[in-house]
Amino acid sequence: MSGFTDHPDQDFGVRIHDALGDAELRESFHGAMTFLRDKRRAQFPDADALETLRDSGAAIRDRALAQLPDLLEQLEDRCRHNGIQVHWAETADDANRIITGLIRAVNGQRIVKGKSMATEEIGLNTALEDAGFTCLESDMGEYIVQQAHETPSHIIMPAIHRNKASIARQFAEQIPDTPYTEDVDELIGTGRRVLRRAFAEADVGISGVNFAIAETGTLCLVENEGNGRMSTTVPDTHIAVMGIEKVIEKLADLPDLMRLLPRSATGQAITTYVNMISGPRREDECDGPRQVHLVLIDNGRSRIYADRQLRATLRCIRCGACMNHCPVYERLGGHAYGTVYPGPIGQVVMPQLFGLDHAGKLTQACSLNGACGEVCPVRIPLPDLIRRLRHEGVSADPASPVRGHGRQRRVSEALIWRAWQWIHTRPAVYRLVTRAATRARRLLPPLPRAWTRHRAPLEPAERSFQEWVRHHKKDHRP
Amino acid sequence: MKPRDRILSRLRHGRAASPATPYPAPETTAVTPSAPNIDSMVSALEAAHAQVFRMAEADWPDHLASLATERNWQQWWVGRDEAAATWQAHGSAPSVTVFEDWDGQKAALFDSAPISLSQAQGGIADTGTLIVESRPEAPRTLSLVPPVHVVIVREDSLFPDMPAAMVFYSRHGMPTNLIFISGPSKTADIQQTMAYGAHGPRELIVYLCR
Amino acid sequence: MNAPAIHRVYLFGTCLIDVFHPRAGMAAVRLLEREGIEVVFPEEQTCCGQPPYNSGYDDEARAVARQVVRRFNEPIPVIVPSGSCAGMLRHHYPSLLADGPLAEAAQDLAARTYELHEFLNRVLQVTWQDHGDPVKIVMHTSCSARREMGVSEDGLALLKQLKGVDVCEPENAEACCGFGGTFAVKMSDISAAMATDKCSAIRATEADQLLSSDCGCLLNIDGMLRKQGANLPAEHLAEFLWKRTGGDTP
Numbered sequence: 001m002s003g004f005t006d007h008p009d010q011d012f013g014v015r016i017h018d019a020l021g022d023a024e025l026r027e028s029f030h031g032a033m034t035f036l037r038d039k040r041r042a043q044f045p046d047a048d049a050l051e052t053l054r055d056s057g058a059a060i061r062d063r064a065l066a067q068l069p070d071l072l073e074q075l076e077d078r079c080r081h082n083g084i085q086v087h088w089a090e091t092a093d094d095a096n097r098i099i100t101g102l103i104r105a106v107n108g109q110r111i112v113k114g115k116s117m118a119t120e121e122i123g124l125n126t127a128l129e130d131a132g133f134t135c136l137e138s139d140m141g142e143y144i145v146q147q148a149h150e151t152p153s154h155i156i157m158p159a160i161h162r163n164k165a166s167i168a169r170q171f172a173e174q175i176p177d178t179p180y181t182e183d184v185d186e187l188i189g190t191g192r193r194v195l196r197r198a199f200a201e202a203d204v205g206i207s208g209v210n211f212a213i214a215e216t217g218t219l220c221l222v223e224n225e226g227n228g229r230m231s232t233t234v235p236d237t238h239i240a241v242m243g244i245e246k247v248i249e250k251l252a253d254l255p256d257l258m259r260l261l262p263r264s265a266t267g268q269a270i271t272t273y274v275n276m277i278s279g280p281r282r283e284d285e286c287d288g289p290r291q292v293h294l295v296l297i298d299n300g301r302s303r304i305y306a307d308r309q310l311r312a313t314l315r316c317i318r319c320g321a322c323m324n325h326c327p328v329y330e331r332l333g334g335h336a337y338g339t340v341y342p343g344p345i346g347q348v349v350m351p352q353l354f355g356l357d358h359a360g361k362l363t364q365a366c367s368l369n370g371a372c373g374e375v376c377p378v379r380i381p382l383p384d385l386i387r388r389l390r391h392e393g394v395s396a397d398p399a400s401p402v403r404g405h406g407r408q409r410r411v412s413e414a415l416i417w418r419a420w421q422w423i424h425t426r427p428a429v430y431r432l433v434t435r436a437a438t439r440a441r442r443l444l445p446p447l448p449r450a451w452t453r454h455r456a457p458l459e460p461a462e463r464s465f466q467e468w469v470r471h472h473k474k475d476h477r478p
Numbered sequence: 479m480k481p482r483d484r485i486l487s488r489l490r491h492g493r494a495a496s497p498a499t500p501y502p503a504p505e506t507t508a509v510t511p512s513a514p515n516i517d518s519m520v521s522a523l524e525a526a527h528a529q530v531f532r533m534a535e536a537d538w539p540d541h542l543a544s545l546a547t548e549r550n551w552q553q554w555w556v557g558r559d560e561a562a563a564t565w566q567a568h569g570s571a572p573s574v575t576v577f578e579d580w581d582g583q584k585a586a587l588f589d590s591a592p593i594s595l596s597q598a599q600g601g602i603a604d605t606g607t608l609i610v611e612s613r614p615e616a617p618r619t620l621s622l623v624p625p626v627h628v629v630i631v632r633e634d635s636l637f638p639d640m641p642a643a644m645v646f647y648s649r650h651g652m653p654t655n656l657i658f659i660s661g662p663s664k665t666a667d668i669q670q671t672m673a674y675g676a677h678g679p680r681e682l683i684v685y686l687c688r
Numbered sequence: 689m690n691a692p693a694i695h696r697v698y699l700f701g702t703c704l705i706d707v708f709h710p711r712a713g714m715a716a717v718r719l720l721e722r723e724g725i726e727v728v729f730p731e732e733q734t735c736c737g738q739p740p741y742n743s744g745y746d747d748e749a750r751a752v753a754r755q756v757v758r759r760f761n762e763p764i765p766v767i768v769p770s771g772s773c774a775g776m777l778r779h780h781y782p783s784l785l786a787d788g789p790l791a792e793a794a795q796d797l798a799a800r801t802y803e804l805h806e807f808l809n810r811v812l813q814v815t816w817q818d819h820g821d822p823v824k825i826v827m828h829t830s831c832s833a834r835r836e837m838g839v840s841e842d843g844l845a846l847l848k849q850l851k852g853v854d855v856c857e858p859e860n861a862e863a864c865c866g867f868g869g870t871f872a873v874k875m876s877d878i879s880a881a882m883a884t885d886k887c888s889a890i891r892a893t894e895a896d897q898l899l900s901s902d903c904g905c906l907l908n909i910d911g912m913l914r915k916q917g918a919n920l921p922a923e924h925l926a927e928f929l930w931k932r933t934g935g936d937t938p
Contacts, residue, residue: 016875016877016878020878035670036670052504055502056503056504059500059502059503059504060503061501063500065500066493066500068493069489069493072485072486072489073486076482082654088482088485090481090484094481138677140665140667141665141668144667157666157667158667159668162668163669164668164669167668184668184671184673188665188668188673188675192675192677195677199588200584200585215648216647216648216652224663224665225667225677226622226678226679227677229622229678230677230678233619234584234619244485251644252641252644252645252648254640254644255644258640259640269522269605270605271660272526272661272662272663272678273657273659273660274657274658274660275655275656276652276657276658277654277655278652278653278654278655278656279654279655281654282654285613285614286557286577286578287580287584287618287619288654296485298481298485298488302489305493306491306495307496308496308497311496327863327866327882328875328878328882331878331882332878364871365875366871367868367872367879368831368868368871369835369864369868370832370836371831371862371864373835379501387742387744389744390742391744391746392744393744394743394744395744413743417743417745417748418748421748421751423734424703424734424737424752425734425751425752427731427732427734438707450873450874451872451873451911453876454883454911454915455880455908455911455912455915456910456911456912457911458708460708461707461708461709463710464707465705465707465709465713468710469717469731470731472714472717473729
């Protein structure tokens with residue numbers, strides 16, 4: 001039940017039910033989310049400074065988006081000048097074909113990958129397997145998840161749904177000469193040992209990109225483990241994969257984004273490593289990849305870009321703070337969503353990528369409490385976008401920009417709201433209804449079931465407030 | 479049309495069809511302090527689990543030699559940078575390997591290089607960050623593969639903060655590989671428990687020199 | 689800072705208060721009248737339109753929003769004893785009505801909309817004497833009041849004026865109670881999981897009474913507390929404030 005699907009609406013209810021019923025899972029997520037929220041809070045002690053920084057983050061990303069096609073051309077030009085080969089992919093399949101072709105061209109045999117959500121999004125590992133390649137995930141969390149044939153449940157901490165006992169069991173069973181231990185240092189030591197061998201022997205390294213700087217043709221990658229450095233430095237060929245929205249204008253834009261990203265993600269002031277890659281090794285350099293490729297992926301982004309409001313989706317810097325603060329994500333975990341990007345940003349991105357007919361139901365798993373929008377470092381108005389997508393889901397407007405629009409519309413619900421409007425735009429009718437409801441309050445059936453399963457039935461008051469107001473006014477008339 | 483042109487054309491059409499005013503930049507911009515705060519460099523590095531020594535530049539070889547004796551560090555790996563030359567000239571290390579032949583020495587670097595020494599080209603004081611540029615005399619993997627990494631950095635090469643560093647590189651151009659290092663390699667991927675030495679060095683030892 | 693002279697305000701009663709918590713509305717009227725303010729209650733009001741709006745049925749919500757904007761047209765403050773309904777008027781009407789003839793009127797309405805306790809605390813700057821016995825209450829601030837309206841401090845500030853009232857907040861006070869309007873029905877299991885945690889945190893405070901200034905949250909939390917058989921009465925903040933500061937049962 002933990003695989004990604006391109007039709008997340010299917011069995012969403014079943015996955016929700018399973019997730020809510022899994023006490024161990026809920027404990028894992030509750031602990032992890034509390035930990036990450038506390039760490040983030042500690043990094044932003046000054047509320048005003050944080051708001052100014054978020055303004056800056058939003059402005060930098062919005063300025064980049066306003067110039068997106070121009071910056072992409074500039075990035076391509078600067079990268080080529082630096083010796084980085086640039087490839088453009090319109091769809092996930094195109095991207096996978098390009099990457100497979102690049103690996104074949106260098107006769108790649110051993111492939112390692114640093115953590116990259118873009119490659120998860122395009123399903124690269126599966127595509128490579130289909131082409132006869134094995135690609136080893138090298139981020140510790142991704143490695144654990146891949147070895148267990150699972151998918152990540154969080155975009156920053158992929159194995160957050162697992163506790164150390166289950167990882168200890170997995171390592172002891174699957175890695176030769178590994179005794180069972182719950183000592184985290186030893187477990188990481190085991191991962192280090194296995195992956196070191198893989199790094200030393202790899203001929204192709206694949207990575208994501210956090211920011212691409214158009215000014216200098218630089219690919220910026222942040223990480224703590226060093227697997228990003230390994231993947232982009234040791235193999236002879238480095239293939240970087242990024243969504244087209246990740247470009248920023250200049251180096252000067254980087255500091256504020258770097259102040260926001262690790263703090264929002266894991267509550268760190270800065271990550272251990274910030275890689276800034278501006279080309280393959282030069283003739284006179286001793287190490288580094290001989291070839292660097294950049295694969296730019298559209299995969300639906302240009303369609304999102306075409307809508308003024310939905311464009312804000314593309315500001316995202318993939319920090320995961322929205323999911324860390326989402327009360328629904330905290331209770332379901334990432335797998336229940338069935339999507340590469342779970343939580344609030346996933347509920348906004350996925351329906352736009354897959355269409356509302358396939359992922360529109362995701363938008364319902366939100367109480368519009370606003371916690372995500374409050375913490376987003378680039379001020380994506382996530383609740384507004386979720387509400388907008390709910391609207392597009394039931395919209396009959398043929399001009400709707402979102403694929404699968406209107407496909408969440410159910411006649412029964414549409415009729416309810418039509419009736420609701422009829423009543424609520426006719427105050428006299430409304431008063432009749434409320435009068436009836438208050439008078440017949442003891443006779444009302446305990447509906448809806450979805451409510452009374454968990455709560456005492458709703459019980460109207462004896463008299464409505466409006467009735468009281470009318471009497472009150474009479475009493476007070478001069 | 480090529481995919482590239484189709485993507486760019488869709489973006490240009492989309493932009494023209496629904497122009498939007500970008501989110502306004504805040505009026506107050508962060509003021510870059512004029513001098514780097516050395517204390518914050520030290521405390522941030524230490525908070526990130528690095529070991530920091532401050533001393534006059536001439537003193538680090540003797541200090542490192544005694545530390546090496548204490549820790550029984552024998553097999554040193556270096557590049558051809560200034561720190562390497564100084565260390566070789568000091569002559570206290572039983573074995574110093576110069577890493578200069580990737581294909582010939584890669585296996586040994588991964589399998590039997592316990593400790594490396596290199597010079598950092600600069601640093602960022604407020605985040606406790608070392609700036610390491612790839613150069614002919616400074617291989618990238620020296621600061622990554624051996625489990626212990628000793629770095630020499632001069633106080634006068636520090637930038638006060640990241641904006642100042644970015645101004646510098648914007649003006650002078652980027653090396654092929656620019657790495658900011660703010661501590662030893664680490665991970666909290668297993669149940670949020672911090673472990674050091676995930677893939678890179680377990681230990682980072684910094685000599686901050688006047 | 690002197691409070692500006694305000695003699696007349698509109699009251700937007702909200703549909704949940706109308707049907708489920710009329711005493712909260714009565715208390716709001718009394719609290720305002722006691723400050724010498726004439727409360728205008730347009731009879732043509734029904735609901736702010738949130739239920740269809742949050743379900744994606746913008747046209748249906750817009751029809752109701754137009755009615756509110758047209759009817760609450762005098763240039764006097766609009767007081768709403770609910771964070772989420774106030775948020776609807778202040779933050780969502782302008783965009784909902786942006787493309788029609790009422791765009792400007794919606795902006796104007798938004799600018800003079802106040803949540804009740806925000807208005808009492810910040811604009812009227814009321815000062816009160818407590819007339820009740822010592823009591824420990826637990827305050828639940830709605831997400832709309834906290835995040836959309838930014839008025840989470842106002843209710844607490846008013847409560848802190850009351851000497852005999854020991855105010856506390858539940859652990860994870862800023863966490864959603866799981867109501868979310870139609871969310872509570874459409875995603876009832878997730879909603880219930882959230883409400884269960886909220887109820888546990890509230891019960892753990894061992895307070896005598898639960899207060900909130902949003903009827904949606906009250907219906908949700910109180911409904912679950914009653915199903916659990918908890919002896920923890922729930923009340924709208926306005927009603928509690930009115931009774932503690934000398935008002936009779938309205």
